Amino acid sequence: MSGAAAGPALKDLARLEPLAFEDLTGWEADDHAAAFQAFLRSCRALDAASAELRPAQAPQGDLFRICREALKTPEAGKAEAKRFFETHFQPHTVVPHSGGGFLTGYYEPEFQGSRTPDSTYRVPLLGRPQDLVTIPQGETLPGIEKGLQAARRTGTGYEAYPDRAAIEDGALGDLAKPIVYLREPGEAFIIHVQGSARIRLADGSVMRVSYAGRNGRPYTSIGRVLVQQGEMDLESMTLAKLMGWLKDHPEPAKALMRKNESYIFFREAAELAPEDGPIGGAGHPLVPGRSLAVDRSLWAYGLPVWLDGRLPLTLDEAEPLQRLMIAQDTGSAIVGPARGDFFFGSGDEAGRRAGLLRHSVRFVVLQPKPRS
Structure with a gap:
């Protein structure tokens, strides 16, 4: 368990069963070099000395040590990357005490929008409010109901943050400034669910928006x-x-x-290049087909995760999913030891694929091996 940053509640939710890499169906055929490149993104973010974006919360111990080793061989090919994972990690099947593994998909939507409101573009995405206080995982604030993940700072202390309905009705006033306007409330809602978007403006430019906080209320599908x-x-x-x-x-x-009481706030992500994925919870651009959102209270960013299941192509067709992913994001709906969200990429086709995925999956974490 060293270096995996599994929370103390993990043992109450699931057991971990060790197995060999040869027991992973499809392991030999996967593109380990692609997985390794995604892993390197996490490692660069974890290494504060070389992080280009804000460093993620670095786990202590073996995962961080292994990341330092990975950074020594940034151009590893398929065979070398496969040996790296096999040398430094031990697979463990996650067996929840109740239920099973479950995988959904998400993507970066693209919609038309405007920086200024008019009769067509009238639905705002709001920037982070000045009075929003994010409550760290596992902590509480005085006067705030346990389980809420954000609060409102007042002159006398803290209070629960307004829910979606209240915010839409203007409860925040000038505390949260609109950063862009969309055509339809449903478009804004989808961006809230996905956590990022590309907004195509009238002049042909593309504005990127990224997650900047949430009101801490529970998510409802x-x-x-x-x-x-x-x-x-x-x-x-x-x-x-x-x-x-x-x-x-x-x-x-x-x-x-x-x-859905949960409400998301955004920022303009002007630092992203057009070819970059959106910024994930780990603080760096996501990789289509390799980035996985996990329950951050249980698993560390940067942890490799093997998925074994089915990946839908249409409502009636699916292909095998046997792929090494990297934990690089989280989400309010991603709760539990064998719960994941598969990042498909950007645009309509990625959205079509993401919307089809809600399938059972075998969830195998690659735990860092301790120093020998």
Whole structure:
């Protein structure tokens, strides 16, 4: 367990069963060099001396030591990268005490927008409010209900941050400035769920927006609510169908979206190059097909994770998913020891693929081997 930064609650949620690399179906065929390049991004962020973006919270011990070794061979080919992972890590299947492994997908959407509001572009994405206080994982603040992950700083202390409905009704006033405007409330909501976006402006330029904080309220899946209400069935639901429903039913959609109390704030990510993925929770650009969002209270950023399951191509077709991923992000809906979110990339096709993925998966963490 050394270096994996697994929280003390992990033993209460799952057991870890060690196994050999040869027990991983598909291990020999994976592109380990691609996984290694993604791993290097985490390692550079963990190494404060060479991080170009803000350094992530570096885990102590073996994972950090192994990262230092990886940085010595940045151009490792497939065979060398495979040997590196096999030399420095030990696979462990994660067996939850209840339920099983579950994988969803996410992406960086692209929509049209404007820096100034008009009759077409009227739905704002808000910047981080001045009074927002993020509560670190596992900590509490006086007067704040346990489990809330943010608070509002007042003249006399702290209070719970307003929920989505209150914020949309203007509860923050001038504390949160709009950074860009979109056409549809559903577009803004999807960006809230995904945590980043590319906004194509009228002059042809592309504005990148990244996560800057949240109100700390619990997340509710509106897709699940629609299924429970009988508006859609789970088997045929796609992101396109969901967005279409939101656009075609504006008043019910407003009430539906407000069932999700969680609200996300953004910043303009002008530092990103066009070819970069969005900034993940680890503080560096994500890698399509290799970056995985995990429960940050249980797993460290930079931890390699092997996924074994099915990757849908359409509602009726799927291909094998046997791939080494790197934990580089998190999300309010990603909770549990065998819960992951697969980053597909940017744009409509990535969104189509992401919207299809809600499948069972075998979740195998590669635990750092202690120094021999």
